[in-house]
Amino acid sequence: MSGQEVEGAARGRRVGLTRSRVLDAALEIIDRDGLAALSMRRLGAALGVEAMTIYHYVPNKDALLDGVLEEVFRQSYSRRLRSGSWQEQLRSYAHPLVDQLREHPGIVPLMVQRPALTSQTLGMMEQGLEVLHAAGFPLPRALQMIHALIGLAIGHVVAGGADDSEDRLGHLAQEDLSTFPLVGRAVQDAGGSHLPEPFETALDAMIRGFEADLSTSA
Structure with missing residues (x-):
């Protein structure tokens, strides 16, 4: 390790830098200014260290x-139920994930672009597969279900992420619908x-479809 690297690591320790803090700061930049604004130099400035110091944590x-x-x-997964039926556990993961994506919409394009296959995300996937496989789903189908659930959450937020059907109806009611009688x-x-x-x-429709698959294969 060079003298500059040693100095950077020591500076990071002095300011109480951790990997978690680095990731939180990066997420704050994305939330505030968008994904394109995130750079190692800007992240270092936000944390009060040289950009090179960041490389000791990522x-x-x-x-x-x-x-x-x-x-x-991780934040969405930490809010989920750890018990209950497989249907309840899918719901308890799906809703916090949507909430997280609504809180951090700037992360959605990144989630579409990258699989993010880290040890932590693979561990979450492993636990999800365990629940679904125990319920009777073949592992390939269970993996497909997890991907479908994540895709549904991402697609919902990309489409606008509205959480109130009454708001949508209210907007429609203000339009002249005389030429659209069914609407x-x-x-x-x-x-x-x-x-x-x-x-x-x-989500209801998706879970009912999964239930139908399970009853057919039983």
Whole structure:
């Protein structure tokens, strides 16, 4: 290790730098200014250290991006139920994941671009496969289910991430729907009724499909 690297590592220790703090700071930059604004130089400035110091906590920019994704998955995963039926556990993972992506929308393009296959995310996947395989799903199908669930969450946020069907109906009701009679009737018939949010509707349909697969293969 060169003298400059030793000095950088010592400076990092003096300011209480940790990998977790580095990832949190990177996520803050993405939240505030977008993914394109994240650089090692800017991250170092935000943490009060030279950019080279960051490399003692993440070896390169790719590892930094993987780590940021890992942190988002970790935060969502930490909120999930650890018991219950496989359906309940899928729901308890899906909703916090959507919440995390709504809180950090700048991370969504990165999540689409990168698989983020780190030891932590693979560990989460391993636990998910354990639950689904124990429920009777073949492992390849269980893996596909996990990917489908994550894709549903990402797609929902990319599409706007609205969490209130009544808001959507309200916007439609303000339009002139005279030439769209079925749309107008749907809005009128739904008036005053409490509808599930779009993500919940899609998640229900997905889980029912998984249940049908399981009953067919049994």
